[in-house]
Amino acid sequence: MSASRDTTRSPLEPSATSRRIAAFLIILYASIAFIPMVLIVSTAFKSVTDAISYPPKIISEPSLEGFVNLFTQRTRQSAEYLETLPPPKTWYEEIVRKRNMVIAGPSRFIQRFVNSIIIGFGATFFSVFFGTIAAYAFSRFRIPLKNDLLFFVLSTRMFPPIAAAVPIFLMYRKLGLSDSHLGMIMLYTVVNLSLSVWLLKGFIDEIPKEYEDAAMVDGYSRMSAFFKIILPQAATGIAATAIFCLIFAWNEYAFAILLTFREAQTLPPFIPTIIGEGGLDWPAISAATMIFLLPVVVFTVLLKKHLLRGITFGAVKR
Amino acid sequence: MAEIVIEDLKKQFGDFVAVTNSSLTIRNGDFFVLLGPSGCGKTTTLRMIAGLEFPTHGKIFLDTEDITFLRASQRNIAFVFQMFALYPHMNVEKNIGFPLKTQGTGRSEIRKRVREVGKLLHLDNLLKSKVSALSGGDKQRVALGRAIIRRPKAFLMDEPLGSLDAEFRESMSFELKKMHNDIDATTVYVTHDQNEAMAMGDRIGIMDKGVMLQADDPLTIYNKPRAKFVGSFIGSPAMNFIDVNAFVQKGSTSVKINGSNLTIPECHEDSNIDFNYLGIRPENIKIVNKGDIRGKVYGVEYLGANKIITVDTEFGRIKVRAPSVINAKFGDNVGLEFDSNSIIIFNGDDETAIKSQFIN
Numbered sequence: 001m002s003a004s005r006d007t008t009r010s011p012l013e014p015s016a017t018s019r020r021i022a023a024f025l026i027i028l029y030a031s032i033a034f035i036p037m038v039l040i041v042s043t044a045f046k047s048v049t050d051a052i053s054y055p056p057k058i059i060s061e062p063s064l065e066g067f068v069n070l071f072t073q074r075t076r077q078s079a080e081y082l083e084t085l086p087p088p089k090t091w092y093e094e095i096v097r098k099r100n101m102v103i104a105g106p107s108r109f110i111q112r113f114v115n116s117i118i119i120g121f122g123a124t125f126f127s128v129f130f131g132t133i134a135a136y137a138f139s140r141f142r143i144p145l146k147n148d149l150l151f152f153v154l155s156t157r158m159f160p161p162i163a164a165a166v167p168i169f170l171m172y173r174k175l176g177l178s179d180s181h182l183g184m185i186m187l188y189t190v191v192n193l194s195l196s197v198w199l200l201k202g203f204i205d206e207i208p209k210e211y212e213d214a215a216m217v218d219g220y221s222r223m224s225a226f227f228k229i230i231l232p233q234a235a236t237g238i239a240a241t242a243i244f245c246l247i248f249a250w251n252e253y254a255f256a257i258l259l260t261f262r263e264a265q266t267l268p269p270f271i272p273t274i275i276g277e278g279g280l281d282w283p284a285i286s287a288a289t290m291i292f293l294l295p296v297v298v299f300t301v302l303l304k305k306h307l308l309r310g311i312t313f314g315a316v317k318r
Numbered sequence: 319m320a321e322i323v324i325e326d327l328k329k330q331f332g333d334f335v336a337v338t339n340s341s342l343t344i345r346n347g348d349f350f351v352l353l354g355p356s357g358c359g360k361t362t363t364l365r366m367i368a369g370l371e372f373p374t375h376g377k378i379f380l381d382t383e384d385i386t387f388l389r390a391s392q393r394n395i396a397f398v399f400q401m402f403a404l405y406p407h408m409n410v411e412k413n414i415g416f417p418l419k420t421q422g423t424g425r426s427e428i429r430k431r432v433r434e435v436g437k438l439l440h441l442d443n444l445l446k447s448k449v450s451a452l453s454g455g456d457k458q459r460v461a462l463g464r465a466i467i468r469r470p471k472a473f474l475m476d477e478p479l480g481s482l483d484a485e486f487r488e489s490m491s492f493e494l495k496k497m498h499n500d501i502d503a504t505t506v507y508v509t510h511d512q513n514e515a516m517a518m519g520d521r522i523g524i525m526d527k528g529v530m531l532q533a534d535d536p537l538t539i540y541n542k543p544r545a546k547f548v549g550s551f552i553g554s555p556a557m558n559f560i561d562v563n564a565f566v567q568k569g570s571t572s573v574k575i576n577g578s579n580l581t582i583p584e585c586h587e588d589s590n591i592d593f594n595y596l597g598i599r600p601e602n603i604k605i606v607n608k609g610d611i612r613g614k615v616y617g618v619e620y621l622g623a624n625k626i627i628t629v630d631t632e633f634g635r636i637k638v639r640a641p642s643v644i645n646a647k648f649g650d651n652v653g654l655e656f657d658s659n660s661i662i663i664f665n666g667d668d669e670t671a672i673k674s675q676f677i678n
Contacts, residue, residue, distance in 0.1 A: 217391070
């Protein structure tokens with residue numbers, strides 16, 4: 001019996017069969033998770049008619065109508081009036097003309113997108129900035145009431161942030177922070193801060209103190225030791241923390257719909273309000289959603305090499 | 319190079335006293351080893367010399383300059399850490415050149431000196447490697463390189479061989495000592511390993527519970543411990559201690575233990591209280607057939623050239639280092655002969671040695 005036993009692999013390693021089962025489960029989960037993405041992307045490239053046709057069309061003529069609708073405001077005109085116009089100069093005018101409309105001007109989408117970028121990345125920057133400084137202090141210095149302070153920082157996340165919506169709403173109205181970029185950046189920074197302090201403290205705890213000692217004996221001040229020695233080594237943790245903070249700030253809906261209307265409105269409350277004629281303009285909404293997803297995807301891909309080590313922090317032996 | 323003087327140093331962390339009552343002079347060119355069990359304050363002392371901690375009380379001088387509260391970066395001292403503390407985001411060359419870079423040395427000068435140091439430490443081929451890819455010994459060489467490149471006044475080393483393999487440790491310790499001699503440095507070296515301390519140190523300072531007990535050359539430390547702790551910490555097996563339930567007076571040449579009189583070197587001072595310890599090294603006791611002090615053999619350990627014989631006597635268990643030709647078995651009744659010239663009496667209260675003809 002023992003002669004036929006496979007001794008090439010360690011008994012601790014998974015067998016080929018269990019590996020195959022694992023792969024199958026992952027692929028199954030990935031395909032299910034991917035269905036909404038496929039729907040969003042395919043709808044974004046459908047014409048309005050195809051998007052709401054019954055029975056639903058899975059494959060249809062690709063069309064950029066959704067994108068044109070997303071970026072423009074249009075008015076419907078009579079056939080006689082359209083005849084008097086010169087022929088359309090651009091491809092997008094042509095798409096609009098086919099539906100008996102003319103372009104009246106750009107939509108507000110780009111402005112909302114810029115708002116999302118400013119608020120999302122601004123809040124991420126400040127969360128990580130303050131988080132790193134606080135985490136370094138908690139990790140390295142004797143601070144009175146350190147553990148109580150750390151617990152207090154964590155306790156801000158023990159209730160859902162939206163539970164404080166009413167006081168925040170009143171406070172923001174009094175202070176004139178409603179519908180302002182600054183107000184939203186501050187809000188998201190505060191909400192993210194506890195996460196970033198705790199995550200980053202874990203990372204900085206893992207960096208041996210000797211590095212700073214060595215740098216300080218070698219001629220650096222504590223400040224330059226922090227910037228030149230600690231920061232480069234905490235890069236992984238900072239990247240991972242930044243992704244988590246960005247995902248929250250970018251996707252946040254409840255505060256955004258409550259506190260922003262015009263100037264500082266972000267994409268999450270804006271996208272559902274994209275209305276076409278006679279109902280929701282699904283291709284335009286899908287196009288908006290697709291564009292909305294891109295920055296986080298790009299950011300995550302850029303920081304990918306840090307992320308895997310980052311989210312398993314503490315688990316990997318130095 | 320430099321002389322380091324420590325005066326009445328004390329360091330307190332909250333309620334915890336890490337170092338107290340410690341004074342010390344480390345002579346120019348010495349390889350000075352700070353030895354003690356973990357938690358005895360040796361690392362704290364070293365960190366205060368380096369400027370990584372400030373003392374609660376006391377003074378530190380480097381040559382004649384008072385450096386007690388000078389920043390680490392302004393002391394011109396190099397520190398080698400147990401964990402090496404090589405900067406992982408820099409390669410070997412940049413790690414070694416780092417202290418020069420912080421001083422604003424020119425790039426070509428840095429490159430020249432890194433190459434010199436690389437040659438000295440046999441790192442020439444590794445200069446471009448990442449530090450994470452190096453073996454423990456090479457990492458330690460890089461850490462040494464980073465220390466010597468600046469030509470500092472003194473080297474401080476905190477268990478630099480502690481994380482190396484045993485076989486590597488020995489060859490590295492020779493290299494370290496050789497480097498110390500080659501560049502004519504003053505080195506302070508912290509360890510808890512008595513063999514390392516005896517092998518490497520020109521002088522050894524022994525600390526326990528935050529107090530510097532004795533600083534002497536290895537031979538004196540071994541033969542003439544000034545504190546009971548030194549006798550028990552140094553030497554394997556440790557010094558034998560026998561309780562003396564009597565007052566020891568100035569001028570006395572014997573002590574009474576359990577009715578029998580033992581000859582000791584003439585005492586030059588009184589004992590503090592009427593309870594004392596008699597200390598004697600295992601090799602200063604002979605196994606004899608006759609003799610007043612008798613006991614039963616409890617155990618025999620063969621160490622090759624000699625053997626350690628443990629004897630149960632009426633005043634406790636005594637270890638004897640005997641030549642391996644001596645035949646003794648478990649249960650044998652043997653006599654012991656003490657070499658009276660090398661006996662030390664320790665005070666029962668503060669455990670310091672009483673001055674005598676042998677130790678002064």
